[in-house]
Amino acid sequence: MPRFAANLTMLFNELPMLQRFGAARRAGFKGVEILFPYDIPLPDMRASARRNRMEIVLINCPPPNWAGGPLGFAAIPERKERFRRDFERALRVAEALSVRHIHIMSGKAEGAAALDCFIDNLRWAAGRAPHAGLTIEPINPIDMPGYFMSDFDLAETVLDAVAAPNLGLQFDAYHAHRITGDVIGCWRRHGHRAHHIQIAGMPGRHEPVDGEINYTEFFQVLAEDGYDGWVSAEYAPRTLTEAGLRWLQEFGKAQGQPPQDGSRPAPASRGRPLRRRIAPGTGS
Numbered sequence: 001m002p003r004f005a006a007n008l009t010m011l012f013n014e015l016p017m018l019q020r021f022g023a024a025r026r027a028g029f030k031g032v033e034i035l036f037p038y039d040i041p042l043p044d045m046r047a048s049a050r051r052n053r054m055e056i057v058l059i060n061c062p063p064p065n066w067a068g069g070p071l072g073f074a075a076i077p078e079r080k081e082r083f084r085r086d087f088e089r090a091l092r093v094a095e096a097l098s099v100r101h102i103h104i105m106s107g108k109a110e111g112a113a114a115l116d117c118f119i120d121n122l123r124w125a126a127g128r129a130p131h132a133g134l135t136i137e138p139i140n141p142i143d144m145p146g147y148f149m150s151d152f153d154l155a156e157t158v159l160d161a162v163a164a165p166n167l168g169l170q171f172d173a174y175h176a177h178r179i180t181g182d183v184i185g186c187w188r189r190h191g192h193r194a195h196h197i198q199i200a201g202m203p204g205r206h207e208p209v210d211g212e213i214n215y216t217e218f219f220q221v222l223a224e225d226g227y228d229g230w231v232s233a234e235y236a237p238r239t240l241t242e243a244g245l246r247w248l249q250e251f252g253k254a255q256g257q258p259p260q261d262g263s264r265p266a267p268a269s270r271g272r273p274l275r276r277r278i279a280p281g282t283g284s
């Protein structure tokens with residue numbers, strides 16, 4: 001049964017960040033994502049998460065600069081040092097907040113050198129923090145032109161090349177729709193690699209209701225596949241967040257029975273909260 005998380009960078013932004021943890025708990029979420037955890041004192045975030053018994057499920061490395069700035073550095077050969085510095089910072093935050101996944105953003109790049117660089121950086125990160133859950137996420141080229149990690153088959157190539165158990169696919173159904181036009185088909189091809197799921201409606205990236213993506217069917221397929229990881233709401237509320245949360249009650253109940261015949265690939269590891277402090281440079 002999926003557990004639902006709220007992306008606090010996009011939801012409840014009627015409130016200051018530290019008050020959003022409580023609002024998410026009261027709304028029925030069990031966890032949160034924070035794309036920009038770098039400008040809030042860690043003790044305050046840790047206290048707010050603990051007070052509301054909310055797991056921090058995902059943070060970004062680095063925060064996406066939606067104001068037209070860089071969107072990560074992991075696939076940019078001449079920015080390797082910057083990527084590794086960003087990752088060390090993200091790892092410190094993830095350890096301090098017991099975060100389950102660090103989403104590594106590729107940045108804008110293209111070609112074989114970018115692919116080699118991305119694979120090399122991910123191998124380094126997976127070895128630097130073997131107990132950290134790491135994800136890569138295909139992001140559609142309409143919303144993010146030039147972004148390197150823009151395709152699910154490319155993500156599979158990278159995941160196969162890195163072959164690290166703590167590196168998985170971040171399956172954003174909104175991007176899957178914009179890239180392939182077939183969320184269910186994309187899930188059937190790639191979902192067994194998914195360590196984390198995000199959802200949003202189309203058009204407009206609002207609440208996951210109505211619109212072009214059939215989330216009732218998607219959640220039924222997740223139930224049949226026995227997906228037991230997190231599903232995070234990463235959307236822009238049409239009005240106040242609370243006014244658009246009917247879907248959470250609806251989908252929180254929708255459950256099927258996973259097939260007993262093993263006809264679907266076993267779900268990949270879904271990661272776990274990062275608890276062990278890993279001495280710098282030891283990889284252990």
Ligand SMILES: O=C(O)C(=O)[C@H](O)CO
Pocket residue numbers: 035060064103137139172175198234
């Ligand atoms: O853009 C998305 O869908 C993401 O999940 C990134 O982490 C934030 O840009």
Ligand SMILES: [Mg+2]
Pocket residue numbers: 137172198234
């Ligand atoms: Mg996403």
